[in-house]
Amino acid sequence: MKAKEGIVNLLNKILMEELTVVNQYFLHAKICKNWGYDRLHHHVLQRSLGEMKDAQKVIDHILYLEGLPNMQRLGTVKVGETVPEQLKVDLDKEKAMVKMLTEGIQHCVKVGDFTTRHMLEDMVKEEEEHIDWIETQMDTVKQVGLQNYLSEQIKES
């Protein structure tokens, strides 16, 4: 199926961001493992793999629309040097992704592409769950203190 105006471009921008966060979250997960925070490692790794599934969805959809997925470009991978910093830079990425997806949905409405719109709406839902999880961690750190929070992360969930 031929893509409507601007859709392949839009999807390639989203793909670039998804691939960027796959790397960022994967690296954060592995750093957490190295620090001995097995529980955080597990959660953050699952989030990275979830973003990889998003990338796969977007790639499949671009090909379905007879476009070419661009795998060449990556955005900036921001690495947090502490757990709170990791949470902060990941939250920034998730919020930026929701903004990008929301603008994408508006574009889909404008050009009348309901299939892409539906896919992006599903993706927004997932990214909002990611935001919710990160914000919950930040709240917990505030409530119980960083040391208590981190000592809970040593155990595998």
Ligand SMILES: [Fe+2]
């Ligand atoms: Fe994603």
Ligand SMILES: [Fe+2]
């Ligand atoms: Fe996400």
